[in-house]
Amino acid sequence: MSASTSTHRALVRRPADVENRTLVEVAEVRTPRLDAGDVLLAMAFAGVCGTDWQILRGLRDDPSPVLGHEGVGYVVEPGESGLRPGTPVTVNPTHPRDPSFLLGHNLPGMWAEYCRIPATAVRAGLIVPVPADAGQPRVAALAEPLASALYGVRVARHALRPAALVVWGDGIVGRLARELWDRELPGRRTLLVGRGADAVDPDGAELPRMLAQLPSPVVAVIATPRTGTCGALKALDRHVPGTLLVDVHGGLPSGPVRLTAGDIDIAAVRAANCGGEPWPPRIAAYTRPLGPLLLCGHRGVSGKHLREAVELLRTTAELGERVLTHEVTLAEAADLINTVLTSSARRADGRRVLKTAIRLGDRP
Known part of the structure; x- marks a missing residue:
């Protein structure tokens, strides 16, 4: 992918059904325009967490059409971050002093090939660089x-x-x-x-x-x-x-x-x-x-906690090994999510669904 791409693929929520669930589908969406200081990421992996399931089940009213607040991506447009294009990063999804920033809740999240991080989050230090070998499903899905x-x-x-x-x-x-x-x-x-x-x-x-x-x-x-x-x-x-x-x-x-x-x-x-x-x-x-x-x-974590979690996942192979149960493409993620939402059991491919990592793209 390149920064000039006008559209990209994302996992988009459908309108709520009669049970207030929002199923998802892979759709082509506009790549966001950047305001001054914004950063654009090309996502590598993103996680599906318990809060995402609550939103999809209608237990929360978070409005974002694209969910996802856990993941690892690569800097495409660095804005005012001081980071080089291609730098692998994760993002702290909760701003400690600005409740208007909730990535994947009230702002489009990481279940997409591109993700925009607003300048207010960049200035708050919510973009956290990670080691080059951290762009893997376990780290991306479990770090937050x-x-x-x-x-x-x-x-x-x-x-x-x-x-x-x-x-x-x-x-x-x-x-x-x-x-x-x-x-x-x-x-x-x-x-x-x-x-x-x-x-x-x-x-x-x-x-x-x-x-x-x-x-x-x-x-x-x-x-x-x-x-x-x-x-x-x-x-x-x-x-x-x-x-x-x-x-x-x-x-x-x-x-x-x-x-x-x-x-x-x-x-x-x-x-x-x-x-x-x-x-x-x-x-x-x-x-x-x-x-x-x-x-x-507590609500949210600090960049220090995120960095410590990334390092633990990189260096401790067994940590969280049984928690990451599924790794899927965007299309497979839509099937998995919709299957779980419309069934009585939280299972897919014969296994209980705990943490799912969505594979989104390669390093730009």
Whole structure:
């Protein structure tokens, strides 16, 4: 591809169906015009994440016709970035001080051969150069969720050293979080809650007993879709004894949530840490009948977290190996996404779909 190409291929959302789902199709779209300071990327790989699935299922109202906020691409037009054409980069999709920039949410994202990064994001340092060998599916698809899990680990470990870990949600972030905690604090008791064969069913009769038997202090990472966050938090609050720190990684609606410590605006607690700021992190403390409750969370990551995640994925072959389940072309991505959206099981090609990497193009 070249910068003079007037159109390119992208995975575009169709109008919502009667169930409010937006299926996707490969379409030829106009290559975006650049304003002063903008950067144009030729995408190599992009990831499909849990938030993307929520948008496609109509659980979020993000308007972008082209999704995708995880990936690796090559600089085509450098704008004011100071980067050379051909430099491999990833992009931090969340601006810590400008909520109008949400790549792949309210701005066209990375499920396209070309992606425009506005000057406001360039000036904020959200374009992160990566090593030349980082333009591979595992790094592109897993760097952002791994960076998010890394940030969560750093926030939680700032407060305490847990005797036990609960990971509620056995999807992409949950499994990466479990791997990271196992690397940093090996030998600690871990309970994975989810629907997979290696997880404890969140609706199972044995879960309350298992939570009650965990040694204190306990760190719990909630990495569920936003529809499951409040239920997971309430169950942890009711059953885990002693000191409990909850990293509310999953999104949730705004407004108070009734816990044994009182009515708490969990969404506000989660949003208090954004894009790696502030440090030390904000952690809210409450008193509950079973023991101290510490609540934290975050929105977005810093460039430092992204660089650390890229390096870990490059140098640790086994990290996230089982999380990246599918690598597909644009056309194959449309088939996979639409198959999952229109079926009752999150499976494609006989396997459970966790993380998918979309192959978009070669180095320009």
